[in-house]
Amino acid sequence: MPPFSHLGRDSIKAIVVYLRSHEKLPNHAAKVDAQPDAHGAPRLGEQWYDNICSTCHGMAGDGYAAGGTGTAIGKPGFLHKVSDGFIRTTVKNGRSNTRMRGFQGPAGLANLSSQEIDDIIVYLRTLSK
Numbered sequence: 001m002p003p004f005s006h007l008g009r010d011s012i013k014a015i016v017v018y019l020r021s022h023e024k025l026p027n028h029a030a031k032v033d034a035q036p037d038a039h040g041a042p043r044l045g046e047q048w049y050d051n052i053c054s055t056c057h058g059m060a061g062d063g064y065a066a067g068g069t070g071t072a073i074g075k076p077g078f079l080h081k082v083s084d085g086f087i088r089t090t091v092k093n094g095r096s097n098t099r100m101r102g103f104q105g106p107a108g109l110a111n112l113s114s115q116e117i118d119d120i121i122v123y124l125r126t127l128s129k
């Protein structure tokens with residue numbers, strides 16, 4: 001995803017409005033971002049990350065650049081924009097119609113506890129430092 005700032009503020013706003021016009025469900029962004037920050041053990045999170053997430057997102061979260069089939073979630077360009085609530089909700093529920101399945105409940109790729117997911121978030125945050 002290269003930057004597109006050359007399009008200018010008005011064009012980018014228009015694209016956002018167009019994308020939002022496809023929305024079929026209510027926008028939960030404010031509620032998701034208002035969730036509390038993650039607290040946990042980065043060392044445990046690293047083990048989960050290396051065992052499960054790195055398969056698609058790459059060992060250092062480099063994503064496609066490292067040959068992964070998932071996005072670059074270890075990069076500052078991602079981590080500096082998203083809230084812990086956003087990461088938590090994505091990991092719990094997954095993304096419909098993508099290879100990112102949820103990681104909680106019996107239908108999940110793995111049934112991680114809420115604490116285990118927070119451990120992963122705390123670990124991810126160490127990658128952008």
Ligand code: HEC
Nearest residue numbers: 052053055056069070071087090091095098099100103120
């Ligand atoms: C089977 C491959 C696969 C596995 C395993 C996987 N992911 Fe993903 N993940 C993806 C893909 C593909 C996307 C992009 C989905 C999309 O197109 O919206 C994604 C998206 C995400 C996003 C949102 C990123 C963004 O750019 O918005 C987060 C956060 C995430 N994954 C975290 C994790 C974590 C944490 C784990 C381990 C518990 C994990 N993923 C395991 C494939 C995977």
